[in-house]
Amino acid sequence: MPAEDPIVPQDPADALAAVAALRRLADRLEDAAVEQAMRAGWSWPDVAEALGVTRQAVHKKHAPRLTAAGVALRRRR
Amino acid sequence: MSAIDHYINAIIVRGMAEARDDGSSAVEAHHLLMGIAAHEGTAAHRVLAAAGLGPEAVRRALDREFEHSLSTVGVSPAAYDLPRPTPDPKRSLKLGASARLALDRAFAAATGKRDLRPAHLLMGVLEAEVGTVPRALALAGLDRTELHTRARATLATETW
Secondary structure: OOOOOOOOOOOHHHHHHHHHHHHHHHHHHHHHHHHHHHHOOOOHHHHHHHHOOOHHHHHHHHHHHHHHOOOOOOOOO | OOHHHHHHHHHHHHHHHHHHHOOOOEEOHHHHHHHHHHOOOOHHHHHHHHOOOOHHHHHHHHHHHHHHHHHOOOOOHHHOOOOOOOOOOOOOOEEOHHHHHHHHHHHHHOOOHHHOOHHHHHHHHHOOOOOHHHHHHHHOOOOHHHHHHHHHHHHHHOOO
8 A cells, every 4th residue: 555645735824724723622632631531530740741741730720620520639649 | 881892892701602612722813703793783793694604604614624724734633532621611711812913903993992893893803814714714615805895884884
């Protein structure tokens, strides 16, 4: 089977719009993935390390949402 | 607060709800367009409705732009199948750069604050030549400059 041609947007407007859309997709994916991990019993430090961000950052961004959603959050490993 | 202050506040509040719902971290110009399309009783709403752009049609056009833009780099949002995240009802959202630009352009299009009306807000959103809104309108087969012209034409004949 021949290798697929790499996809390269020819129009700069397409390439720039793809960046904007990927950022939006990444934001959504982060919300969904963090929630999935916390529901599965992951700890904040592990989620933070897996995302490559600080524990404070991930906690500040997601804890209020998940607490409101009734996800049981682990305090410690 | 004047009527236009209430109006601007209402479309920003609606835009925030849309942004929160789609997981965005800021309110952008396309969220304001949703707000304008949802707020009945204005010339801006009538111009959009006449072009078939109710809130649902705007949302569909924006979804299509999102999918199309991702597809240009080989990404399919349908390939991502995690459960939908719980939105944060309290997450504070900034006014993003494109929304601020749209508001600046709306103010610039009016001759002073007393002249500012909903049609100016729509004109401000439609003035963007690049970005999500013009791309979504083009994909939906709509002529952005024609919509802008129609919005401006209402200023001479309609008071709100």
